[in-house]
Amino acid sequence: MAEMKLFGVWASPFSRRIEMALKLKGVEYEFIEEDMKNKSPLLLEYNPIHKKIPVLVHSGKPIAESLVILEYIDETWEGPAIFPKDPYERAQARFLAKFLDETFFPPMWKACCSRGEERQKAKEEAIELLGFLDNEIKGKKFFGGDSIGLVDIVGNLVAYWCGILGEIVGIEFVPKDKYPNFFKWINEYNNCSFVKENLPQKDKLIAFLKARFEVLDSSK
Ligand SMILES: N[C@@H](CCC(=O)N[C@@H](CS)C(=O)NCC(=O)O)C(=O)O
Numbered sequence: 001m002a003e004m005k006l007f008g009v010w011a012s013p014f015s016r017r018i019e020m021a022l023k024l025k026g027v028e029y030e031f032i033e034e035d036m037k038n039k040s041p042l043l044l045e046y047n048p049i050h051k052k053i054p055v056l057v058h059s060g061k062p063i064a065e066s067l068v069i070l071e072y073i074d075e076t077w078e079g080p081a082i083f084p085k086d087p088y089e090r091a092q093a094r095f096l097a098k099f100l101d102e103t104f105f106p107p108m109w110k111a112c113c114s115r116g117e118e119r120q121k122a123k124e125e126a127i128e129l130l131g132f133l134d135n136e137i138k139g140k141k142f143f144g145g146d147s148i149g150l151v152d153i154v155g156n157l158v159a160y161w162c163g164i165l166g167e168i169v170g171i172e173f174v175p176k177d178k179y180p181n182f183f184k185w186i187n188e189y190n191n192c193s194f195v196k197e198n199l200p201q202k203d204k205l206i207a208f209l210k211a212r213f214e215v216l217d218s219s220k
Pocket of ligand 1: 012013036054055064065067
C-alpha cells in the first residue's frame with residue numbers, strides 16, 4: 001500500500017479539509033502534528049515556498065496548498081466526488097473555494113485580530129461578502145447538492161471556525177436575519193455526522209484560539 005502522510009495542525013481548518021477529503025475517499029493516512037512555532041525540517045523541505053501546513057506526502061511526493069491537495073485527492077482516488085463533473089459547475093466550485101480563501105478570509109481574520117475602526121471596517125467587509133454565498137446556497141442542502149462537495153469542505157472555515165472566532169471576539173459574522181440561507185447551511189453542515197467527526201472539539205479549539213489572540217495582543 002502507498003504510504004500517505006499528512007503534515008498538519010489539529011486546530012487548522014486547512015488541514016482538517018484534507019482529513020475530511022481523505023476520509024470521504026476512505027484513504028488511510030498518518031497524521032503528523034506540526035508545531036507552528038518550531039516547524040519540522042521535513043515540513044520546510046516539503047513546502048519550502050510557503051512553509052505552511054497542510055502538506056500531503058504520497059509515496060514520498062509532497063503536495064502543498066489545501067485546494068491543490070483536494071484536487072489531487074479527487075483525481076487520485078475513486079469514491080464520492082469532491083469536484084463536480086460538469087466543467088462549468090467545476091469552475092464555479094473552484095471560484096467559490098478561492099473566494100472563501102482569498103477574498104473572505106483576509107477581512108474576516110483582520111476583523112478578529114484588529115481593534116477599533118480597523119476592526120469595524122474589516123467586519124463590515126467580511127459580513128457583506130457573505131451575501132454572495134447566501135445567494136449561492138439558496139434552495140440547496142449543500143454547495144455540492146445533496147452531498148458534501150468542494151465548497152462545503154473548504155467552507156469549514158466559515159461554518160465552524162468563523163462562528164467560534166466570532167464568539168471569542170464578539171462578532172456575529174452570519175446574522176440569521178440577513179443571511180437565512182447561509183445560516184441554514186451552517187446548521188445543516190455542522191450537524192452532519194460526517195462533518196462533526198472531522199471538526200476539532202469546540203472547547204479545545206476555543207482555548208487554543210484564545211491563547212493565540214493573547215499572544216497577538218501582547219505583541220502589539
Ligand atoms: N493557503 C494555504 C493556507 C494554509 C495556512 O494558512 N496554514 C497555516 C496554519 S492554519 C500555517 O501553516 N501557518 C504557518 C505560518 O504562517 O508560518 C492552504 O490553503 O493550504
